[in-house]
Amino acid sequence: MSPSPLRVAIVGSGIGGLTTAIALQQKGFQVDVYDQASELSEIGAAVSIGGNGMRVLDAIGIGQAIRDASSNLQRIEFHHWQTGEIFYEHPMGDWYDEHFGGPFLGIHRADFHRVLLEGYAGQPKLGRRAVAVNESPDGVEVEFADGSKVEADLLIGADGLRSAVRQHVTGPDEAVFSGMTCFRGVVPVDKVPGGDKFGLTFFLGPNRHLVCYPVRGGEGINFVAYVPDPDWTLESWSAKAEPAEAVAAFEGWTDTVTTMLGNVEETGRWALYDREPLRKWSTDRVTLLGDAAHPMLPHAGQGSNQALEDVGALATYLTADGLGVAEALQRYEQVRKARTRQIQLGSRGNATCFQLPDGPATEERNARLLSLPDNVAWIHGYDVFTAVQETL
Numbered sequence: 029m030s031p032s033p034l035r036v037a038i039v040g041s042g043i044g045g046l047t048t049a050i051a052l053q054q055k056g057f058q059v060d061v062y063d064q065a066s067e068l069s070e071i072g073a074a075v076s077i078g079g080n081g082m083r084v085l086d087a088i089g090i091g092q093a094i095r096d097a098s099s100n101l102q103r104i105e106f107h108h109w110q111t112g113e114i115f116y117e118h119p120m121g122d123w124y125d126e127h128f129g130g131p132f133l134g135i136h137r138a139d140f141h142r143v144l145l146e147g148y149a150g151q152p153k154l155g156r157r158a159v160a161v162n163e164s165p166d167g168v169e170v171e172f173a174d175g176s177k178v179e180a181d182l183l184i185g186a187d188g189l190r191s192a193v194r195q196h197v198t199g200p201d202e203a204v205f206s207g208m209t210c211f212r213g214v215v216p217v218d219k220v221p222g223g224d225k226f227g228l229t230f231f232l233g234p235n236r237h238l239v240c241y242p243v244r245g246g247e248g249i250n251f252v253a254y255v256p257d258p259d260w261t262l263e264s265w266s267a268k269a270e271p272a273e274a275v276a277a278f279e280g281w282t283d284t285v286t287t288m289l290g291n292v293e294e295t296g297r298w299a300l301y302d303r304e305p306l307r308k309w310s311t312d313r314v315t316l317l318g319d320a321a322h323p324m325l326p327h328a329g330q331g332s333n334q335a336l337e338d339v340g341a342l343a344t345y346l347t348a349d350g351l352g353v354a355e356a357l358q359r360y361e362q363v364r365k366a367r368t369r370q371i372q373l374g375s376r377g378n379a380t381c382f383q384l385p386d387g388p389a390t391e392e393r394n395a396r397l398l399s400l401p402d403n404v405a406w407i408h409g410y411d412v413f414t415a416v417q418e419t420l
């Protein structure tokens with residue numbers, strides 16, 4: 029008789045949780061996903077997926093569906109905030125694919141989520157807010173706010189920045205507010221001057237910056253506009269703002285920016301938090317993944333990509349010959365910790381460098397941009413499967 033499959037409970041049905049569910053189901057585990065949300069809806073505009081994240085999506089067989097739902101960004105360009113002039117550009121598209129082993133895509137979060145739900149053979153169990161975890165040598169139990177409990181052999185906390193599972197692993201700690209908020213939205217491409225030519229497009233200026241790129245095959249332009257505001261601290265995918273607030277925050281900027289911000293139907297507003305890198309991610313039967321393990325500011329575009337790398341590493345260790353669950357979790361944590369720490373801290377630094385006042389510091393930064401492709405190769409060209417194989 030073959031042994032019964034490992035029972036895995038995943039708390040969180042975001043990008044990290046659902047990708048993990050697909051990967052572990054394919055390895056023969058019995059997987060259940062729980063989420064506090066009462067209905068499935070992914071909002072909050074778009075994310076960019078790079079070669080490092082795509083490697084994992086390809087490995088679990090959903091890379092093509094993700095490509096079909098995305099825009100393949102053809103170039104990166106940086107514009108001056110006031111004149112709109114391009115001061116640095118570089119091809120992406122085929123160039124990026126050849127150098128980093130996968131495409132660089134912009135994808136609406138709702139489209140990403142749909143592909144993940146199609147790939148998961150099951151339905152996340154909704155309205156289940158995890159509030160406590162009880163672990164013993166024989167198993168782990170998750171308690172939910174509605175009083176229900178489930179038992180599993182392994183628990184994965186993919187429950188985001190304010191993870192409840194994390195409390196079990198590390199004890200309480202505080203999220204760190206960056207002092208910055210962002211406005212987010214998607215604008216029809218014909219309402220953005222020159223939008224049909226956009227790749228991964230940055231507008232950089234004093235104390236503010238805006239990043240935008242096409243989604244949905246170029247039908248829309250997704251933007252994230254970053255503004256310091258120490259008083260606006262609400263962190264919610266669904267908080268709204270008036271478009272006029274964003275336009276006012278970018279007064280004096282090139283018309284391309286203010287027109288884009290003004291033409292959006294719905295603007296989301298989001299306060300940006302991260303946490304200090306964790307020393308410990310796992311116990312014997314519980315581990316963390318994605319933002320629950322390494323919440324980072326979005327200034328390197330790596331939060332989802334790092335969650336995807338986590339999935340590749342965790343799924344490989346859990347099926348490696350001779351490793352029990354506890355040993356697999358330790359190996360996973362070891363291979364992921366230093367890398368995600370470096371990207372977490374680097375993301376903080378990028379904000380400063382994107383928001384310099386015009387002058388010598390900006391000129392220095394612009395000169396450094398000439399080596400951008402080399403400087404990001406360690407992030408985008410990373411192959412998590414090779415990194416894991418080297419440790420086995």
Ligand SMILES: Cc1cc2nc3c(=O)[nH]c(=O)nc-3n(C[C@H](O)[C@H](O)[C@H](O)COP(=O)(O)OP(=O)(O)OC[C@H]3O[C@@H](n4cnc5c(N)ncnc54)[C@H](O)[C@@H]3O)c2cc1C
Binds near residue numbers: 335
């Ligand atoms: C402005 C902005 C732009 C970004 N751009 C990019 C980008 O271009 N590229 C990129 O790679 N990343 C980007 N990111 C980061 C990316 O969005 C996150 O890193 C990623 O979504 C994290 O996924 P996750 O699955 O770990 O967590 P989440 O997406 O936060 O999902 C967590 C899930 O857990 C559920 N949950 C939470 N608590 C509980 C509980 N107690 N019980 C049950 N369920 C619970 C939540 O309802 C949610 O469904 C961006 C982030 C922001 C804010």
